[in-house]
Amino acid sequence: MNASILYKDIYKIRTFEEKVLELFSLGHLRGTTHTYIGQEANAVGVISNLNSNDFVVSNHRCHGHYIAFKKNLYALLCELMGKSDGVCGGRGGSQHLCDGTFYTNGIQGGILPLAAGLAYGAKFNQTGQIAVVFIGDGTLGEGVVYETLNIASKWELPLLVVVENNQYAQSTPIQLTLAGTISKRFEAFGINATELSSFDVLEISNAAKSIIDRVRESSKPYGLILNTYRFASHSKSSDGRDPAEVESMRKHDCLQITERLLQESQIESIQGIVNDEVEKVVLQALEA
Amino acid sequence: MKFIESIRNGLDSLLGNYPEVVLYGEDLIDPYGGAFKVTKGLSTKYPDRVWNTPISEAAIIGMSAGMAMCKMKPIVEIMFGDFTSLGVDQLLNHLTKYAWMYNNQVETPVTIRTAMGGRRGYGPTHSQSLEALLSTIPGLSIIAPSHYHDPGRILQQAVLEDSSVKVFSEYKLLYPQELQTPNTVKSGLTLDVSSDVYPIAHLSNCEFDNPEILIISYGGNALLLEQVLLDLLIEYELSAQCALPARIKPFDPLQIQHLISEAQVVLVVEESPKCHGWGAEVVATLSEAGLLSGKNVFRIGSAETPIPSSMAQEEQVLPSAAQIMETISQILV
Amino acid sequence: MENKYLLPVEDVNDDKATITRLCFNDGDLVSKGDVIYEFETTKALVEVDAEHEGHIFYAVKVSKALKTGQVVCVITNNPNYQFAISNNPQPDASYMLTKKAQAFVEKNNLDLKDLDLSGIVREKDLAALLPNGPIGHEEHILFLSRSRNDVSYLLSNPEFRKLSSEEKIEWYRIQGHEIGENCKIGDGAVLIGNKITLGSNVSIAEGAYIESPEITLNNHVTIGRDTNLVASRLKLGAFTKVGDRVVIDISGGRNTDSSFICGTNCLIASESYVNVCHQVELGDHVALSPRSMIFTHSYWQSILDGYPAQFGPVSFARDSWLGAGAQVLPNVQIGEGAIVMSGSVLAKNVNAYELVGGIPAQVIKENINKKLSPSKKMTQLEELFADFNTHLRQHGFKSRLHSARKICLDDEGSITHLSLSQAYTQEDPNSILLVLEMDETGTSPAGEIYAIQQHRAYGAPSRVGRLLTEFLRRRGIYFISSNYEQAYSLHSSTS
Structure with missing residues (x-):
């Protein structure tokens, strides 16, 4: 996988999310938003290996997945602004997106059955599609997750469950909420799972590629646990984490890690293109 | 034909003619054939499209949305209506939201079949009629035919032609009942069924009179109300009619309009709790619609307690013919 | 020790099953494990084994459909065991009577054996099946019960008629008949019936002869001199006045409905003739003018010789009026508020508010009544009111029209006010009534009240009051009776 292509998507997500926070401060957005800053390599690494007709189901923190899969910044921003050019005409807002085979919902865990149903449909119709569902570590508290893992394993559904473990369920650290281990939870249902602690998009992408190929070929569910970290707070609310901890994690910024693989000129060129695009989209969206 | 056979035939016809139709739920494959035996024989006939699930109501209801988005027509059986509560998050926050929330980019034509109602001695958690509870979920249609309808045909049309998320409520005591037609209806009663997709069955104890009593109800309450109509006739010679819409939500007042004008007493009868119930919605x-002015209006539903297992106690909690007779006779006798 | 075996639930949806085999005879000894009976559900034949030893007794028969939970058999050590009650006897009647229909059968002593009944039978279904008994008519023939002592006594003792009014009334009461207060039965007058009910203030003039199995004369009915009333049932509503030498008879033959039924406030004027071969019914406030004639049969020669014959009831709806000397033929209904001109012969129905006349009677005018607005009525009354002031002066009163709706008058020293106002009565709080109040102080509660639209007078009449009702009557406003009801307080009044 070409690092510059992956970098472009990471940079695009980062720039867009920062812009969203800025627009929020300026009063152009209402409600709330859960930014993806810090976790970009996960979405980009996994989704870069999907076919365009595969199903992607995401959660409340979905902008990064959307940009990585559908790349339509204008439609996304309009949706956040509640405008009719939004992906859902402004009805859904930040947490409720739908575009082609991309779906998100703001209820924890409830999207797993949807993803499993889509995987069932793909298998039933023999289309070769797979379904990928992104959940966070906090979602592991929901019972329906395990109902679905059980069924997906038993019925051999082409479903990839990606757990982005950013260590916090909103404000509560995982040490207070999670018993045992995440991978054991997959294991309990006879689902193979790979755990990866990496901020390197190439490493994530490579791991995801082999897993996605296996899901597609075997038509069996698979787990991918990505230990990660978000730099921004959970949503628009204040951040209860220790600032020193957040600061220390900055050295694992996937953006900088990817930049090390590129030449200065490449970075500049990509940043220029993305900055222009984001600026243009913001202006368009504000006028829409 | 019995109510249960009609539904089974409806399912058979759907599976036989439409490869996108699938049917799944708990314990419905042969030889068991479902807790109420509705699906008996179907898994043998359509092994790839009729299957058993784990006891995971939320997941199996939720998955139907994904299947529907893949152009399938899923029919989910929830063994007891009481268990739909386990899938309420899926119904409320997922299935009924998708189409609208996603700006009509997707459709979720899902049918949830479930057995509702008491009078079988199953006690507090296996006897409820949750139509009223479920009816508060925006966008959820609720279909509850009686043995005066053709439930199999209604089920087929619901699955094929209605793109909304639907709960298809089957009253347990109706399963062994013979379906009634204008020719087979009990002596003393007349029956007229409209030709709508969701027909209204209109049962009356008088042929030509304009009855002074209109009872609006649905589903298995028809068993109670056919007796009430006869009792009103025999005890007091009061003419009464009963309107049984097959689809109770959305409730269409136009289906009732022509029946209501002459009525002095309008009763809404349901087995769901009366408090905040379907009756309140119908009356409102x-x-x-301006159809109730000057009329005596009553709601009859179950009491605000769990449904007891004991038959004698259950009769006190659920609506009874005696209770309905007393309500009417206080006004008209 | 008895062990009951109830029919078990075998299939989840079955609420009943059919007994297909009983393996022993009543009283046989059975052992544990013996198959004692077999039943069939919708899906299977099921054999039931004995769990006990003893004598078996079955509560059911083979091929009987049973509800689950009902007793199939008992195993007991009593060899002479008997079931206390049979399991569920079901009558196999092909029809069922409603409670009202049952009461109707009992009341009319009907024999249903030969009637073609099915399904649920209502009172009106039975009434319709009876010959000549359509709904709304008196359904059955009544005869004087000659076995009754009082009836046979009256029929055979013309001397009774010569008793005084008080003596006659006392006698009727002793016989168990109901005679209200203040009634009067004139010289030579007699009532003969199985059941006689007179309200209060009923007045029967000299020489009247009233004979009917059921006689009901309500309050204030007056019967004129030498009047003959004979019917199978005779009912006259309150304030109805029957004139002198009126004849009601059953010529043409007594029928199922040979009754004369009349509402309140009717007039059957002198020398009228009413035939009640079939029922004649008058609604409220119907007038039959002098010498009017009503026939409910018309035949003389035999139909076997090709002659026509006609039988049927006659009815007058409320407020209708038959002119003097007019004749009404069988099967004619006169609508509400209709008028039949004097001397007409009426062979066809008359619609409400039609004026008909001629021989045979034809429609002369439709919609003869007019609905006047309250204000228009008030204007008319104000004009009459002014005239009444003049009328009072002509009768020697010192009176003065104080305003368009108020007269002050000096009646032999006492000052009286007469006012015309709109008021609401308790009786009828929703409609505006036109009321004349008369009192000594000019304030409510009034002494006398004349509710003009109700045609009612309340309170003891004064000389002025009598003058007023007579005056208004002669100008086309009637009061129900010259008898005054007790004082009535108005709910509110405004002048």
């Missing part, structure tokens, strides 16, 4: 809707 009819009132807003």
Whole structure:
């Protein structure tokens, strides 16, 4: 996988999310938003290996997945602004997106059955599609997750469950909420799972590629646990984490890690293109 | 034909003619054939499209949305209506939201079949009629035919032609009942069924009179109300009619309009709790349509307690013919 | 020790099953494990084994459909065991009577054996099946019960008629008949019936002869001199006045409905003739003018010789009026508020508010009544009111029209006010009434009240009051009776 292509998507997500926070401060957005800053390599690494007709189901923190899969910044921003050019005409807002085979919902865990149903449909119709569902570590508290893992394993559904473990369920650290281990939870249902602690998009992408190929070929569910970290707070609310901890994690910024693989000129060129695009989209969206 | 056979035939016809139709739920494959035996024989005939699930109501209801988005027509059986509560998050926050929330980019034509109602001695958690509870979920249609309808045909049309998320409520005591037609209806009663997709069955104890009593109800309550109509006739010679819409939500006052004008007493009968119930919605809707002025209006539903297992106690909690007779006779006798 | 075996639930949806085999005879000894009976559900044949030893007794028969939970058999050590009650006897009647229909059968002593009944039978279904008994008519023939002592006594003792009014009334009461207060039965007058009910203030003039199995004369009915009333049932509503030498008879033959039924406030004027071969019914406030004639049969020669014959009831709806000397033929209904001109012969129905006349009677005018607005009525009354002031002066009163709706008058020293106002009565709070109040102080509660639209007078009449009702009557406003009801307080009044 070409690092510059992956970098472009990471940079695009980062720039867009920062812009969203800025627009929020300026009063152009209402409600709330859960930014993806810090976790970009996960979405980009996994989704870069999907076919365009595969199903992607995401959660409340979905902008990064959307940009990585559908790349339509204008439609996304309009949706956040509640405008009719939004992906859902402004009805859904930040947490409720739908575009082609991309779906998100703001209820924890409830999207797993949807993803499993889509995987069932793909298998039933023999289309070769797979379904990928992104959940966070906090979602592991929901019972329906395990109902679905059980069924997906038993019925051999082409479903990839990606757990982005950013260590916090909103404000509560995982040490207070999670018993045992995440991978054991997959294991309990006879689902193979790979755990990866990496901020390197190439490493994530490579791991995801082999897993996605296996899901597609075997038509069996698979787990991918990505230990990660978000730099921004959970949503628009204040951040209860220790600032020193957040600061220390900055050295694992996937953006900088990817930049090390590129030449200065490449970075500049990509940043220029993305900055222009984001600026243009913001202006368009504000006028829409 | 019996109510249960009609539904089974409806399912058979759907599976036989439409490869996108699938049917799944708990314990419904042969030889068991479902807790109420509705699906008996179907898994043998359509092994790839009729299957058993784990006891995971939320997941199996939720998955139907994904299947529907893949152009399948899923029919989910929830063994007891009481268990739909386990899938309420899926119904409320997922299935009924998708189409609208996603700006109509997707459709979720899902049918949830479930057995509702008491009078079988199953006690507090296996006897409820949750139509009223479920009816508060925006966008959820609720279909509850009686043995005066053709439930198999209604089920087929619901699955094929209605793109909304639907709960298809089957009253347990109706399963062994013979379906009634204008020719087979009990002596003393007349029956007229409209030709709508969701027909209204109109049962009456008088042929030509304009009855002074209109009872609006649905589903298995028809078993109670056919007796009430006869009792009113035999005890007091009061003429009464009963309107049984097959689809109770959305409730269409236009289906009732022509029946209501002569009525002095309008009763809404349901087995769901009366408090905040379907009856309240029906009365309010009819009132807003200007159809209730000057009429005596009553709601009859179950009491605000769990449904007891004991038959004698259950009779006190669920609506009874005696209770309905007493309500009417206080006004008209 | 008895062990009951109830029919078990075998299939989840079955609420009943059919007994297909009983393996022993009643009283046989059975052992544990013996198959004692077999039943069939919708899906299977099921054999039931004995769990006990003893004598078996079955509560059911083979091929009987049973509800689950009902007793199939008992195993007991009593060899002479008997079931206390049979399991569920079901009558196999092909029809069922409603409670009202049952009461109707009992009341009319009907024999249903030969009637073709099915399904649920209502009172009106039975009434319709009876010959000549359509709904709304008196359904059955009544005869004087000659076995009754009082009836046979009256029929055979013309001397009774010569008793005084008080003596006659006392006698009727002793016989168990109901005679209200203040009634009067004139010289030579007699009532003969199985059941006689007179309200209060009923007045029967000299020489009247009233004979009917059921006689009901309500309050204030007056019967004129030498009047003959004979019917199978005779009912006259309150304030109805029957004139002198009126004849009601059953010529043409007594029928199922040979009754004369009349509402309140009717007039059957002198020398009228009413035939009640079939029922004649008058609604409220119907007038039959002098010498009017009503026939409910018309035949003389035999139909076997090709002659026509006609039988049927006659009815007058409320407020209708038959002119003097007019004749009404069988099967004619006169609508509400209709008028039949004097001397007409009426062979066809008359619609409400039609004026008909001629021989045979034809429609002369439709919609003869007019609905006047309250204000228009008030204007008319104000004019009459002014005239009444003049009328009072002509009768020697010192009176003065104080305003269009108020007269002050000096009646032999006492000052009286007469006012015309709109008021609401308790009786009828929703409609505006036109009321004349008369009192000494000019304030409510009034002494006398004349509710003009109700045609009612309340309170003891004064000389002025009598003058007023007579005056208004002669100008086309009637009061129900010259008898005054007790004082009535108005709910509110405004002048």
